[in-house]
Amino acid sequence: MTYAGKNIMHGRELIAFRIADQEFCVNVMSVREIRGWTPATPMPHAPSYVLGMINLRGAVLPIVDMSQRLGMKPAEPTVRHVIIVAQVGPKVVGLLVDSVSDILTVTDENIQPTPDIANEAEKGYARGILAIEGRMICLIELDSLFPHTESEAA
Amino acid sequence: MDMNEIKEIFFQECEEQLAELESGLLKLNDGDRDPETVNAVFRAVHSIKGGAGAFGLDDLVSFAHVFETTLDCVRSNKLEPTQDVLKVMLKSADVLADLTNAARDGGSVDEARSRTLIRELEALANGETPAAAEAPAPKPAAAAPKAAAPAPVVEKPAVNDEGFQPIPFSFGDFDDEPAAHYVPTCQVLFKPKKDLYAKGNEAVLLLRDVSRLGDMSVYCDMDALPTLDKMNPEEAYFSWKISVTTEKGEDGVRSVFEFAEWDCDLDIRTIEEDVVSEAADDEELPMQPVPFDLSILDDGGSVAAEDEPAIIESDAAAAIAAAETASKVAQVTSRAADNAKAAAAASAASAAQANQAAAAGQTIRVDLDRVDRLINLVGELVINQAMLSQSVVENDSNGTSSINMGLEELQQLTREIQDSVMAIRAQPVKPVFQRMARTVREIADITGKSVRLITEGENTEVDKTVIDKLAEPLTHMIRNAVDHGLEMPEKREALGKNPEGTVRLTAKHRSGRIVIELADDGAGINREKVRQKAIDNDLIAADANLSDEEIDNLIFHAGFSTADKVSDLSGRGVGMDVVKRSIQALGGRISISSKPGQGSVFTMSLPLTLAVLDGMVVTVAGQTLVVPLTAIVETLQPEASAIHSFGASQRLISIRNSFCPLVDVGRILNFRNIQANPMDGVALLVESEGGGQRALMVDAIQGQRQVVIKSLEANYTHVPGIAAATILGDGRVALILDVDAVVAASRGHSLRQDISLAATG
Numbered sequence: 001m002t003y004a005g006k007n008i009m010h011g012r013e014l015i016a017f018r019i020a021d022q023e024f025c026v027n028v029m030s031v032r033e034i035r036g037w038t039p040a041t042p043m044p045h046a047p048s049y050v051l052g053m054i055n056l057r058g059a060v061l062p063i064v065d066m067s068q069r070l071g072m073k074p075a076e077p078t079v080r081h082v083i084i085v086a087q088v089g090p091k092v093v094g095l096l097v098d099s100v101s102d103i104l105t106v107t108d109e110n111i112q113p114t115p116d117i118a119n120e121a122e123k124g125y126a127r128g129i130l131a132i133e134g135r136m137i138c139l140i141e142l143d144s145l146f147p148h149t150e151s152e153a154a
Numbered sequence: 155m156d157m158n159e160i161k162e163i164f165f166q167e168c169e170e171q172l173a174e175l176e177s178g179l180l181k182l183n184d185g186d187r188d189p190e191t192v193n194a195v196f197r198a199v200h201s202i203k204g205g206a207g208a209f210g211l212d213d214l215v216s217f218a219h220v221f222e223t224t225l226d227c228v229r230s231n232k233l234e235p236t237q238d239v240l241k242v243m244l245k246s247a248d249v250l251a252d253l254t255n256a257a258r259d260g261g262s263v264d265e266a267r268s269r270t271l272i273r274e275l276e277a278l279a280n281g282e283t284p285a286a287a288e289a290p291a292p293k294p295a296a297a298a299p300k301a302a303a304p305a306p307v308v309e310k311p312a313v314n315d316e317g318f319q320p321i322p323f324s325f326g327d328f329d330d331e332p333a334a335h336y337v338p339t340c341q342v343l344f345k346p347k348k349d350l351y352a353k354g355n356e357a358v359l360l361l362r363d364v365s366r367l368g369d370m371s372v373y374c375d376m377d378a379l380p381t382l383d384k385m386n387p388e389e390a391y392f393s394w395k396i397s398v399t400t401e402k403g404e405d406g407v408r409s410v411f412e413f414a415e416w417d418c419d420l421d422i423r424t425i426e427e428d429v430v431s432e433a434a435d436d437e438e439l440p441m442q443p444v445p446f447d448l449s450i451l452d453d454g455g456s457v458a459a460e461d462e463p464a465i466i467e468s469d470a471a472a473a474i475a476a477a478e479t480a481s482k483v484a485q486v487t488s489r490a491a492d493n494a495k496a497a498a499a500a501s502a503a504s505a506a507q508a509n510q511a512a513a514a515g516q517t518i519r520v521d522l523d524r525v526d527r528l529i530n531l532v533g534e535l536v537i538n539q540a541m542l543s544q545s546v547v548e549n550d551s552n553g554t555s556s557i558n559m560g561l562e563e564l565q566q567l568t569r570e571i572q573d574s575v576m577a578i579r580a581q582p583v584k585p586v587f588q589r590m591a592r593t594v595r596e597i598a599d600i601t602g603k604s605v606r607l608i609t610e611g612e613n614t615e616v617d618k619t620v621i622d623k624l625a626e627p628l629t630h631m632i633r634n635a636v637d638h639g640l641e642m643p644e645k646r647e648a649l650g651k652n653p654e655g656t657v658r659l660t661a662k663h664r665s666g667r668i669v670i671e672l673a674d675d676g677a678g679i680n681r682e683k684v685r686q687k688a689i690d691n692d693l694i695a696a697d698a699n700l701s702d703e704e705i706d707n708l709i710f711h712a713g714f715s716t717a718d719k720v721s722d723l724s725g726r727g728v729g730m731d732v733v734k735r736s737i738q739a740l741g742g743r744i745s746i747s748s749k750p751g752q753g754s755v756f757t758m759s760l761p762l763t764l765a766v767l768d769g770m771v772v773t774v775a776g777q778t779l780v781v782p783l784t785a786i787v788e789t790l791q792p793e794a795s796a797i798h799s800f801g802a803s804q805r806l807i808s809i810r811n812s813f814c815p816l817v818d819v820g821r822i823l824n825f826r827n828i829q830a831n832p833m834d835g836v837a838l839l840v841e842s843e844g845g846g847q848r849a850l851m852v853d854a855i856q857g858q859r860q861v862v863i864k865s866l867e868a869n870y871t872h873v874p875g876i877a878a879a880t881i882l883g884d885g886r887v888a889l890i891l892d893v894d895a896v897v898a899a900s901r902g903h904s905l906r907q908d909i910s911l912a913a914t915g
Contacts, residue, residue: 039775040887041778041879041886041887041888041889042777043870043873043876043889044823044824044825044873044874044875044876044889045823045824045874045875046873047871051735052887053866053870053879053887053889054887055881055884055885055886055887058329058530058533058534058537058864058870058881059868059869060864060865060868060870060879060881060887061869062869062870076543091868091869091870092869093869096215
C-alpha cells in the first residue's frame with residue numbers, strides 16, 4: 001500500500017501493545033514516547049495498579065501497570081517491559097505493558113463494536129475490537145481509563 | 155515592537171506609578187510633609203495621564219487630569235493635605251487604579267463613584283480652602299492651556315515611526331472657562347539638567363513653544379560654562395532667562411515645560427508690568443546676555459530634519475563663544491568666575507548624585523517565563539551535579555583525586571548559581587501589602603468602621619510566585635479581620651478601646667521561611683459560637699472536650715461560618731478552608747491564636763521559594779524520603795530506656811524529662827504493616843506549626859541535601875502525607891514528606907485514602 005493510498009480523512013493510526021497473551025491498542029496521537037522499564041518509587045496510599053513514580057527528564061511521571069488496571073493479574077516488570085508515555089488530558093502517564101507490537105492504520109469500518117458478553121469493567125474502557133489478520137485487538141480509550149479530575153490543591 | 159507591546163509596557167509602568175501614588179499618599183496621611191513626597195505623588199498621576207493621553211484612553215486622562223489639578227494645589231501649598239483631603243485622594247487613587255485596569259482588561263468601572271470623586275476633587279481644587287481664594291484666576295484657567303497645547307509626547311516623530319496614530323484628547327468641561335482679561339508677563343528661569351538632553355528633549359524646541367505664546371525675550375546664561383578643555387560634552391551648562399507676555403499666563407508657560415519639568419530647574423512667576431524691567435536688569439544673577447537668534451525658532455511647523463544641524467551648529471558656535479567669554483570674564487572679574495565655578499561644581503555634584511541614584515535602582519524588566527526556564531535549568535544542573543558526584547564517589551576508591559576537588563568546586567558554584575538565580579525572582583512583599591491598604595479602606599467604608607492598617611517588614615523578600623499567590627488569601631483574611639474581627643467604633647469606645655481599630659500586617663524572615671502575621675485588636679474569636687456551630691454542623695460531638703486552640707482551628711473547616719448571616723463581604727470562616735488550602739498549596743502553614751476581647755493573630759509560615767528545599771534524606775522501609783530541614787528540631791538515637799509504651803499501641807520517647815509521641819513514618823505511609831522497633835532507627839524530632847512536637851521514626855539518615863521540588867500534582871494527584879517529589883542523584887524519584895500532615899495523622903486524623911481510580915487521570 002502506498003502512503004497516498006491511505007484514506008487520511010477517515011483512517012487513524014493506532015499503537016498496538018501486548019499484555020500477557022492479549023493485544024490492545026491506543027490512538028497514536030496520545031503517545032508521546034516509548035521507553036524501557038526503570039524501577040519506580042512506590043507511592044503511599046496508591047491503588048495497587050499505580051507502581052510508583054519515575055523521573056522523565058526532570059518531570060515526575062506515574063507508572064500504571066496496565067495489566068492490573070485492565071483487571072488482569074499484576075505484572076512482574078523486567079527490563080524487557082516497555083513504558084508507553086501517554087498524554088491523558090492535561091497529564092502525562094506511563095503505561096507499563098509487555099511489549100509494543102504494531103502500528104496500525106485503520107478506518108472506522110475496521111472497528112467492530114464491543115460484543116455484548118463484555119462485563120461493565122471491560123465495556124468501560126473498550127471502544128471496540130479490531131480483527132486484523134486473525135488477531136483480535138481491543139481498542140482502549142485512555143480518557144475513560146483515567147478520567148480527569150480537578151486537582152484538589154487548587 | 156507592536157502597539158500592544160508598547161501598551162503593555164505602559165500598563166506595567168502604570169502599576170508601578172499607582173503603587174508609588176498610593177504609598178506617597180499614605181505617607182502624607184501619616185503626616186509626612188516632605189515636598190518630594192508630594193512631587194512623587196504628582197509625578198505618578200502625571201505620568202499616567204501622559205501615557206493614557208498618548209493611547210487615547212480618554213476616561214483615564216480626564217480623571218487623572220482632575221486629580222492632577224487638585225494635587226497641584228497641594229504641591230503649590232494652596233491646599234492643605236488634611237486627613238479629609240487625603241481620604242478623597244486615596245479613593246481617587248483607587249478609582250485611578252480601577253480605570254487603568256478597565257483600560258487594560260476592558261472591564262467596567264463604577265462610573266457614579268468616579269463622577270462623585272471628580273466633583274469632590276474639583277471642589278477641593280476650586281475653593282473649599284481659604285488659600286484657593288487668594289489665587290482666583292490660575293486654577294480654573296490651568297486646564298484650558300494644557301488642553302490647547304498638544305502633549306509633546308504626541309508630537310515626537312519617533313512615535314509616529316511606530317505606526318502610531320496620536321489621538322488628541324479634549325477637556326470639553328473646561329472650555330467654557332472665561333479667559334483672563336489682563337495679559338500677564340511671566341519671568342521664567344529655565345535651567346536644563348543633563349537628563350533633559352539625555353531624554354531627547356531639546357531646549358530650543360521648548361523655547362520655540364514659549365515664543366508662540368506671546369512676545370518673548372530670552373537671555374542665555376552661560377556663566378556655568380567651563381573652559382573648552384574642562385567641558386564635558388554631555389553636561390548641561392546653559393540656562394535661560396525668559397520673559398514672555400502671554401494671555402495663557404503662568405500655567406500656559408508651565409504647560410510648555412510639562413514633559414521636561416523633572417529634568418530642569420524651572421522657576422516661573424508672573425510679574426507686574428513695572429517689575430518686568432527691573433527683573434530683566436536684575437544684577438543679582440551674574441548674567442552674560444547673549445543675543446538669542448530667534449529666527450531658528452521660526453520654522454513654524456514640525457522639526458524638519460535639515461534644521462537639526464543648523465541648531466547644533468549654532469549651539470556649538472554659541473558654546474565656543476561662550477567659553478571664550480567665560481574665560482575673559484574669569485580674568486576680569488574674579489567674582490563672576492567664582493560664581494561660575496560654584497555653579498559648575500554644584501551642577502556636577504547634583505549630576506553625580508543623580509547618577510548614583512540611577513545606579514542604585516537600575517533594573518531590567520524580564521519576562522517571568524524566561525526566569526522560570528532558567529530556574530528549571532539550574533534545577534536540572536543541581537540534579538546532574540549530584541548524580542555526577544555520586545557516581546564519582548562510587549567509582550573512585552581513593553577519595554583525594556583531582557576529580558573530587560573539582561567536583562567540590564562545582565558543587566559550590568552550582569549552589570551559588572542557584573542562589574543567584576533564586577534571588578532574581580525574590581521581591582519585597584511591599585506590593586501585596588500595599589494592595590491590602592486598599593482592601594482595608596474599602597471594607598472600612600462599607601462597614602462604617604474606622605481602621606488603621608499598620609504594615610511592618612514590607613521590604614522582606616520572597617519569591618515572586620509566592621507573592622503572587624499570597625494576595626488572594628491575604629485579602630480574604632483582611633476582609634475577615636475588619637468585617638468580623640473588629641467591633642463597631644461605638645462598641646469599642648464602650649469597651650474602653652480606641653474607636654479606631656488596628657490591623658497589623660507583618661512580614662519577617664524566620665529560619666529560611668517567611669512568616670506573615672495578620673493581627674487585629676478586635677473581639678477575638680467567639681469560642682462559644684464556634685463550638686455551637688461546629689456541633690450544629692456535626693463537625694464535633696456535643697460533648698467533645700476541645701482545647702481553646704482546637705476550637706479556634708475549627709474555623710478552617712470547609713463550609714464553616716460563624717456569621718449569623720453571611721454578609722456581602724465574608725463570614726469569618728466562610729472560605730477560611732480555602733485560605734488554608736491555598737496556603738498549604740504554597741507549602742505553607744497557617745495557624746491562629748485568639749484572645750477574647752483582645753483580637754486574633756493569624757500566622758502564616760511560607761517557604762521563600764517554591765523551587766528548592768533543604769532536606770534531610772532518610773530511609774524508611776527501603777524507600778528514600780526527604781524530610782524538610784526546617785521542620786526538624788533535632789535528631790536522636792533512641793535508647794531502650796527512653797522508650798515507653800502508652801496504652802495499646804502508643805509509644806512515647808522521653809527527651810529531657812518530657813514525653814513525646816513516637817510516629818513510625820513507614821507505618822503511617824502504609825509502607826509496612828507492623829511498627830518497626832524504635833531501637834533500630836533514628837528519631838527526628840519535628841515541630842509542626844501549632845501542633846507541638848513529635849518524634850518521627852525513620853530507619854536511617856542518608857544525609858543532608860538541597861533538593862529541587864517537583865510537583866506530584868502535575869501528572870498525578872495530591873498524596874496525603876507527601877508534600878511533593880524530587881529527583882535524587884541516581885535519577886530516581888524520592889518523595890518529600892509533609893511533616894504537618896504526618897503529625898496531624900498521628901493525632902488521629904487519618905491520612906485519607908481518597909485516591910481512587912480517577913486519581914491517576
